[in-house]
Amino acid sequence: MESKKENISSLGLGIRVKTLVNLRWIAVLGQTITCFIVHYFLNFDLPWIEISLTILALAISNFALYPGYSINNRLNETSTTFVIAADIIQLALMIFFTGGLSNPFVVLFLTHIAITVTSLPIRSTSILIILSIFLITILGFFNYPLVNDTLDLTIPLIFIIGMWISLFVTILFLTFYAGGLTDDSRKTSAALKIAEDLLVNEKNLSSxxxxxxxxxxxxxxxxxxxxxxxxxxxxxxxxxxxxxxxxxxxxxxxxxxxxxxxxxGEKPSSDDDLITKIELQALLEELCELIKAKGIDFVINFQNNDPNLKKFLLLRRSELLLGLSNIVENAADFTSSIVELNVSYNNENIELKIQDNGEGFSNSILNRLGDPYVSSRTNSQKEDKGSGLGLGFFISKTLLERLGISIIAYNKSLPETGAIVSVIIPTDKRL
The missing domain is CATH 1.10.287 (Helix Hairpins)
Known part of the structure; x- marks a missing residue:
């Protein structure tokens, strides 16, 4: 289980060497052109030796990436962290030699933060953010002042403090906002990959x-x-x-x-209803075999005991079988004694309510059910029953919604306890 979590957490991390090399060449070219414009067109005196050595160091380090890595490979977390850290230090030196926080290009620190929070896990991101804030703070006190013979470039202290605060707040905002969105995207991608793998396995068995x-x-x-x-x-x-x-x-x-x-070799015809379709009652009884294997009692109730409802035909879709089985097994895991499957219908939908009599869903995560890596039960239940990756409900919701089926999860009304998952199947689609 730990290895699976590590694989998922690292999904999509690291940057392609080609992308990183191209960005660094753009930085070399941009810094060179900017310094020429500032010196020759805006008449600022610059320490050319120090600036040239700083830009040259970036170019040499970029050349060093070519023999060490294949251009289309992705750098691992450690290598990516070291490269971005070197770029942050190089940028800090450039800002140091060109006015410190009075240099408007100090905002380029934010580009490294943006790359960091979208490409690296929290450990490496934290290191690079601390490094950036530390260097920005140093630049506020120590730097080569910009010199122009025709302009008074004395920068008030309040401006320097304001610039530092704005950079600090923006870095934190980028970290939590962009980082949060990226983390959600990674988790969703990983969870969808797992769901796709399960669906492929199910279809392979069917074939x-x-x-x-x-x-x-x-x-x-x-x-x-x-x-x-x-x-x-x-x-x-x-x-x-x-x-x-x-x-x-x-x-x-x-x-x-x-x-x-x-x-x-007597492969059944694809038009054979006995093979391609299943009656609703037979489907529910098949799902309840999963409950019986766990030693849990179950009951299936049809509205008005309607024989037509029991014989309602559904296609044997892998998404349907896998999605419903996850919900039923989840109910069996957390019930205290019995799982009920109640079926009702109207002119448009069939509603299947799968309910248990356990503790129910935790109020803190009830509105987040269906998101990947959100466990559907309370901490005490997870300790008693064991906790997985929190993907079961996400997989069920994803697969069933592909078929046009809606899922609603809620708790029973007090004084009763337990959870209810309502599965609403449109009668006109037959899936």
């Missing part, structure tokens, strides 16, 4: 009959050849009796194999 038919078709020819040769050898006069007995046994075994393959 085994097709594989069996193909195997029967391809093995039929070599088995026929073996049978033909064995029969011809039996009729040879110079074959010993013991060998003929073996050939008879071989022929019989070949016929048995052909019979088995023949039964496997």
């Amino acid at each position: 085994l009959d097709g594989l069996a038919a193909a195997a029967a078709h391809h093995l039929g020819t070599p088995l026929g050849t073996i049978s033909l040769i064995a029969n011809e050898l039996k009729n040879e006069n110079d074959i010993p009796d013991s060998a003929k007995k073996d050939l008879i046994i071989l022929s019989d075994e070949v016929e048995k194999c052909k019979a088995i393959l023949g039964s496997l």
Whole structure:
């Protein structure tokens, strides 16, 4: 379980070497052009030796990435952190030699923060944010002042303090806002990948009959050849009796194999309702087998005990079976004694209410149910029953909504306890 969590948490982290190299070349070119414009067109005196060495250091470090990494590979977390940290320090040196916080280009620190919070986990992000704030603070006190013979560039202290505060607040805002959105996106992508894998596995199981038919078709020819040769050898006069007995046994075994393959090759028609569709009552009874395996009692109630409702046909969709089974198993995990499946209908929908008599959903996460990695029960329940990744309800909701099915989760009204998941199936779609 731990390895799975680590894999998910690292999904999508790191930056492609090609992307990072291109961004750094843009930085080299941009810094060079800006310094020329500031010096020759705006008449500012700049410490050219220090600035040139700082830009040259960035260019050399960029060349160093070429032999160490394939251009299309992604850097791991550690390498990405070191590269961005080096870029932050290089930018700080450039700002240091060109006026400190009075330099309007100090806002470029925010680009590194944006890259950091969208590409790295919280540990590396925290390190780089602390480094940035530390360097910005140093630049407020120590720097090479900008010099212009025609302008008075004395910067009031209140301006420096205001610039530091604005950068600090913006960095925090970017961290929590962009970082939060990115984290949600990563979790959703990882959860959808897991849901897709489960769905593919379910569909692969459903396609085994097709594989069996193909195997029967391809093995039929070599088995026929073996049978033909064995029969011809039996009729040879110079074959010993013991060998003929073996050939008879071989022929019989070949016929048995052909019979088995023949039964496997009888692939049902895709138009056969017994195969492609399932009655609602049969579907619910099939789901309740999952509950029986856990030793939990169950009851299925149909509105007015309507026989037409019981025989309502649904397509055997993998999304439907997997989505409903997750909800039923979740109810069985957290009920104290019994799981109820109550079915009602109107002209437009069939409503299936799956309810247990456990503690119910935690109020703190009830509105967030359906989000990935949000466990659907209270802490005490998770300790008693064990806690997974919080993906079961998310997977069910995602798969069922693909079929146009709605899901609503809520708790029973007091004094009763327990959770209810209402699954609303449109009657006109038949899924």
